[in-house]
Structure formats: structure tokens, C-alpha cells
Amino acid sequence: MSARRSLLLWLTVLCWCSRAALPVGASGQASSCAEPALTALTRAAGHFADDERTAADEVLRAAETAEPACVPLAIARLSLEAWTLARAAAIKGGSPESLARPRELLGDLRVRAGASPYRVHAEYAAAIVAAAMAAAQDERGELGLHLVHARALSERLQGSAVPPTWPLQIDEAEGELWLEVDDYAEACAAYRRWLSGQGHEGARATAARNYVTGRCSELRTEN
Numbered sequence: 001m002s003a004r005r006s007l008l009l010w011l012t013v014l015c016w017c018s019r020a021a022l023p024v025g026a027s028g029q030a031s032s033c034a035e036p037a038l039t040a041l042t043r044a045a046g047h048f049a050d051d052e053r054t055a056a057d058e059v060l061r062a063a064e065t066a067e068p069a070c071v072p073l074a075i076a077r078l079s080l081e082a083w084t085l086a087r088a089a090a091i092k093g094g095s096p097e098s099l100a101r102p103r104e105l106l107g108d109l110r111v112r113a114g115a116s117p118y119r120v121h122a123e124y125a126a127a128i129v130a131a132a133m134a135a136a137q138d139e140r141g142e143l144g145l146h147l148v149h150a151r152a153l154s155e156r157l158q159g160s161a162v163p164p165t166w167p168l169q170i171d172e173a174e175g176e177l178w179l180e181v182d183d184y185a186e187a188c189a190a191y192r193r194w195l196s197g198q199g200h201e202g203a204r205a206t207a208a209r210n211y212v213t214g215r216c217s218e219l220r221t222e223n
Helices: 003-017 035-049 053-066 071-092 096-113 119-136 140-156 170-180 184-195 203-222
Strands: none
Touching: 035 053, 035 071, 035 203, 053 071, 071 096, 071 119, 071 170, 096 119, 119 140, 119 170, 140 170, 170 184, 170 203, 184 203
């Protein structure tokens, strides 16, 4: 068994053993934010699906200003900014300077969630961003560990009123990040899982479909 697979197995066991200690987001958590805030989250998600990150950020910031007590807005905004910066850091090889701001935002994310019913959502978002930071440095082993942790949290939150979608759903995040480190087989498998679900539209889903029908099909032929 490879070192990476061994580490992934170890963290999988660790995550499942600790699940009982992780609180799930309150089943009625959506009701803690006013309707305009929930509408803003939906609008921002639509912008991000079309890869319009600036527009998504503007919607979230405006909504958070109007309703600062809505923690999901803060989680969405902070994780989206951290994800965007972490992905951009890959161009610079994940230098300490390029990852300084994402690290700071992760701290802000955890503080903002605090002891609220959304703290596991915040931990999920933090795990996804941490995975992106590892990918920026081409640290495949660390990337895999963070993704396993994020998946365990995602599964933990499936029963909550608001599923874990910020900054990305787990399968989409895995597809993009494994592709970043040139693990094409893992990227193809993740993108196929993501696209097998319902309601994936926009520029990001289109790009993923094009990759699956193009490069992933070529890989199957080569193998």
C-alpha cells in the first residue's frame, strides 16, 4: 500500500471515530437567517457556478452587511475568498506569502462560526480551503488527508437543513484539486461523482463535463 493510501486510511478511521464528538448543524438552521439572506446565498451560488466570483462576493458582502447575524453568509463569504486566493496561490507554487491571507481567513472563519450550530459547516469549508492550499504546494499526501476529512464532515452534515456547499461541494472540490496536482484518474472519478448528481449547471459544470467527455475518455482508451 502506498504511503498516501496508508495516510488516507488512517485519517478516514480517525474522522469516523471522532464523528460522535462533532455537532451537526441545527436541523432548522435555515430559519435563523431572514429570507433576503437565504436568497442572497442562492444568488451567490449561481454566480459562482458560472465562475463569476467577483459577483458572488459582492452579493455575499452586501447581504452580510444587511444581516450580520447570519453566520452562513459569513461562512460563504470567507470560504469563497479563501478558496479563490488559495487556488491563485498555485501559480506562485504556494509560497508562504501567497498563502498568508488564506490562512488568516481560515482563522476568521472559525472565529465567526464560534460555538454556533454552523461550526461544523465552517470546519468543512476550512478543510476544503486547506486542501486547496496543499494543492498549491503540490503536497499530494496532505491534499488527500484534507479531502478525506472534508468528505467525513460533508457526510456528517447531509442531514442538516443546509448541506455543505461552500466553498464547493466535496466531489467538485476533489475533481478540481486532484486535477491541479495532475492526478487525472482521481480527478475524473471525482468529477463523474459530482456530475452524476442533479442540478449542476453553469460554466463550472460545463467545464467539468467537457473534461470528463474529453480527457477522461482519452484516459480510458489509453488504459
